[in-house]
Amino acid sequence: MPNRYEGKAPLVTVFDLHVHTSRGSSDSNLTPEQLAERAIEIGLDGVCLTEHGGGWDRREIERTFPSELTVIGGIEAATDAGHVLVYGMQSYVNGMHSAAGVRKAVDRAGGVMVSAHPFRNLFNPRPNIANLLYPDPCARPESPRRASEHSVFGAVDEMETANGGNTPEENEFAAAVARELGLRGTGGSDAHSLHGLGRCVTVFDGDVRSEADLIEALRNRAFAPAERPALKVSAPLSTHSQDVCADDD
Ligand SMILES: [Zn+2]
Ligand SMILES: [Zn+2]
Numbered sequence: 001m002p003n004r005y006e007g008k009a010p011l012v013t014v015f016d017l018h019v020h021t022s023r024g025s026s027d028s029n030l031t032p033e034q035l036a037e038r039a040i041e042i043g044l045d046g047v048c049l050t051e052h053g054g055g056w057d058r059r060e061i062e063r064t065f066p067s068e069l070t071v072i073g074g075i076e077a078a079t080d081a082g083h084v085l086v087y088g089m090q091s092y093v094n095g096m097h098s099a100a101g102v103r104k105a106v107d108r109a110g111g112v113m114v115s116a117h118p119f120r121n122l123f124n125p126r127p128n129i130a131n132l133l134y135p136d137p138c139a140r141p142e143s144p145r146r147a148s149e150h151s152v153f154g155a156v157d158e159m160e161t162a163n164g165g166n167t168p169e170e171n172e173f174a175a176a177v178a179r180e181l182g183l184r185g186t187g188g189s190d191a192h193s194l195h196g197l198g199r200c201v202t203v204f205d206g207d208v209r210s211e212a213d214l215i216e217a218l219r220n221r222a223f224a225p226a227e228r229p230a231l232k233v234s235a236p237l238s239t240h241s242q243d244v245c246a247d248d249d
Helices: 032-041 058-064 099-109 167-180 212-220
Strands: 013-021 046-051 068-077 082-087 112-115 158-163 186-188 200-205 223-227
Touching: 013 068, 013 082, 013 158, 013 186, 032 058, 046 082, 046 167, 068 099, 068 212, 082 099, 082 212, 099 112, 112 212, 158 167, 158 200, 158 223, 186 223, 200 212
Parallel strands: 013 046, 046 068, 112 158, 158 186
Antiparallel strands: 013 200, 068 082, 082 112, 186 200, 200 223
16 A cells, blocks of 8 residues: 655554534533543544434534544444444434444445444343343353354454443453454544543554545554553543443443
8 A cells, every 4th residue: 555654754643433422412411612622632633423313514523623623423323233333424324223234334335334342241241231242141252252253243344442431351352352353443432421532542553634534544454442541631621520431322
């Protein structure tokens, strides 16, 4: 692949690939304005608005967010094979209740599809909260290799291995499954409030400044997930916080 950064200093671009705002996710209390202010403050280069309801278009994003932050609209869709993050689409089309349907829609749109927090609640299921890929606890996979055989991983391009709402054990298991599948793994906070924004990120090689750059970088595997547990912010929270990620998000 030709290196379009040849002759320039090496760059990385840090994105939170999984954020919900109150504009497109009814379970979020994070306003777009709060998101922009805090994302810049903590040094994010970009964020993806993976709203449950989708709905952002490019013009509205440009109107809402300052130009120094790259903001890209996406979707987090609830399917028959768990939640999937969609990049390269801003609104739903028919059939996106199934992973196969999302795959078709994403292919038509030229986008990328990522399994979101695939192993949340796998190890310590609370009453009435099951893992979405293995609703029957008795069918829980005994190893990352067995988990890698789940059909969802035949439908997606990538999987999230660093999710800010997951336990370390859940993320470590996801990373082991990604290794089995030869996937890089992506990172995103799954923030629904200021709390935890940017805790997990995806670090891209090179300069990612647009949806097209993002899709290209994801396709070229030019990225790695990262966690930022020592993240510090200087300003007090300007709104009350809630859990990073509710159990059904
Ligand atoms: Zn989410
Ligand atoms: Zn989710």
